[in-house]
Amino acid sequence: MKKLHLLLFYIIYIIFFKDIFAESKYDFIKFRNQIDVSQVSFYHKNTKIKIEDFEQKLIIINLWATWCAPCLREMPSLDRLAAKLNKKKFYILPLSQDGGGSAIIKKYYERLNIKNLNIFFDPSNEFANAVFIRGLPSTFIVKKGKVVAVLEGEINWDKKEIINQLEALY
Numbered sequence: 001m002k003k004l005h006l007l008l009f010y011i012i013y014i015i016f017f018k019d020i021f022a023e024s025k026y027d028f029i030k031f032r033n034q035i036d037v038s039q040v041s042f043y044h045k046n047t048k049i050k051i052e053d054f055e056q057k058l059i060i061i062n063l064w065a066t067w068c069a070p071c072l073r074e075m076p077s078l079d080r081l082a083a084k085l086n087k088k089k090f091y092i093l094p095l096s097q098d099g100g101g102s103a104i105i106k107k108y109y110e111r112l113n114i115k116n117l118n119i120f121f122d123p124s125n126e127f128a129n130a131v132f133i134r135g136l137p138s139t140f141i142v143k144k145g146k147v148v149a150v151l152e153g154e155i156n157w158d159k160k161e162i163i164n165q166l167e168a169l170y
Helices: 002-021 069-084 102-112 126-130 160-169
Strands: 029-036 041-044 047-050 058-064 090-096 138-143 146-152
Touching: 041 126, 058 069, 058 126, 058 160, 069 090, 069 102, 069 160, 138 160
Parallel strands: 058 090
Antiparallel strands: 029 146, 041 047, 058 138, 138 146
16 A cells, blocks of 8 residues: 555656756656657548658657647747748647547638648547647657657747757757
8 A cells, every 4th residue: 555655646746746857848858768659640631641651850749729728829839930940850740639620720720820830630639649648738759750759838939949959859
């Protein structure tokens, strides 16, 4: 029983207090045990695709939803980041968790004036389940089909330190 209490304390500690020790809320957490997501599938517009279909070396997968207020607040800065990053090295993949398909996402892109991001959605939450998502928005860095880092919560993608970290992960 004592071990169970200790385990519960440890889990609660990790969930609620891990961010206290980060130098910045913009620090990516690197995975020791990388998660293979190369076979995970989702939709681009209305075509089913897999992570392995992308030739870019570093994929920035941002999990979001139209019903998530922090997600909607960060989308314009993510769109600006997509315009800034070297497209030969990076690909930003905003993966909606909405079940309504590309039509609903397109409406939000128009409302938020999103010009540099493509429409992707995962109605079965296959990617979210593969990476054990804890909440939205969450951003996962995928390199050669494996998740190598994560950044959870709403992010201001205009920050220079974000671009520096992405370059370092490349």
